[in-house]
Amino acid sequence: MRVDVVTIFPEYLAPLGLSLPGKAREAGLLDLRVHDLRDWTHDRHRTVDDTPYGGGAGMVMKPEPWGEALDALTAEGDAPVVVVPTPSGEPFSQALAADLASKPRLLFACGRYEGIDQRVVDHARTRWDVREVSIGDYVLNGGEVAALVVTEAVVRLLPGFMGNPESLTEESHGAAGLLEYPVYTKPPSWRDLDVPDVLFSGNHARIAAWRHDQAVRRTAERRPDLLHPSAVVDDLEVRTVQ
Numbered sequence: 001m002r003v004d005v006v007t008i009f010p011e012y013l014a015p016l017g018l019s020l021p022g023k024a025r026e027a028g029l030l031d032l033r034v035h036d037l038r039d040w041t042h043d044r045h046r047t048v049d050d051t052p053y054g055g056g057a058g059m060v061m062k063p064e065p066w067g068e069a070l071d072a073l074t075a076e077g078d079a080p081v082v083v084v085p086t087p088s089g090e091p092f093s094q095a096l097a098a099d100l101a102s103k104p105r106l107l108f109a110c111g112r113y114e115g116i117d118q119r120v121v122d123h124a125r126t127r128w129d130v131r132e133v134s135i136g137d138y139v140l141n142g143g144e145v146a147a148l149v150v151t152e153a154v155v156r157l158l159p160g161f162m163g164n165p166e167s168l169t170e171e172s173h174g175a176a177g178l179l180e181y182p183v184y185t186k187p188p189s190w191r192d193l194d195v196p197d198v199l200f201s202g203n204h205a206r207i208a209a210w211r212h213d214q215a216v217r218r219t220a221e222r223r224p225d226l227l228h229p230s231a232v233v234d235d236l237e238v239r240t241v242q
């Protein structure tokens with residue numbers, strides 16, 4: 001997969017050279033290219049923003065450098081999915097990560113200030129698949145951290161990336177749509193806290209049932225919005241009603 005990131009803070013993307021995405025790059029699964037938006041300005045001050053029409057606080061990113069950047073970067077290679085991180089985008093999810101992981105190329109357009117002139121996105125939509133994406137209900141200063149988040153979530157799904165494909169489907173937000181069950185390792189007792197007995201039973205069906213029960217309880221407690229309406233959870237039992 002090829003990933004282009006356009007930003008006025010290229011150094012913000014340095015973590016993509018580390019750990020997980022770094023390994024994907026070494027393995028040749030990820031061709032990551034970070035670009036400075038100011039390379040597509042032509043004035044002495046390399047201006048990328050201006051005051052908003054209609055008034056209001058802050059600055060808006062000018063359309064011309066964005067238009068030139070997108071034209072230049074898409075002149076070669078596969079047509080990208082253009083990902084625009086913005087707090088007003090669709091919520092990022094594991095399902096969207098899986099969808100993006102199936103594409104040959106992503107291009108992140110990271111805005112700063114109060115956002116990018118809307119015409120950039122409107123024009124991009126006439127040429128490419130454009131996804132405006134939010135990583136949560138809070139406000140960041142710009143799209144760079146969101147681009148890091150989306151890239152890490154996508155890259156770890158690339159075919160041939162992780163050793164054990166089962167670990168991709170068993171974890172939180174995997175196939176079951178539940179949060180992950182609690183996990184334990186040695187020692188069996190630590191600071192007066194014991195590993196649950198069932199995990200020493202050797203009974204794989206009982207262990208699987210216990211883990212599922214824990215996952216449902218945890219989901220009901222922390223993320224009831226994820227739970228199927230037919231799941232019944234109370235102090236005494238966890239069951240799923242057809």
Ligand code: 6GU
Nearest residue numbers: 085086135138140142146
């Ligand atoms: Cl994608 N961008 C910004 N600037 N803030 C955000 C966000 C994105 N997602 C949540 N907050």
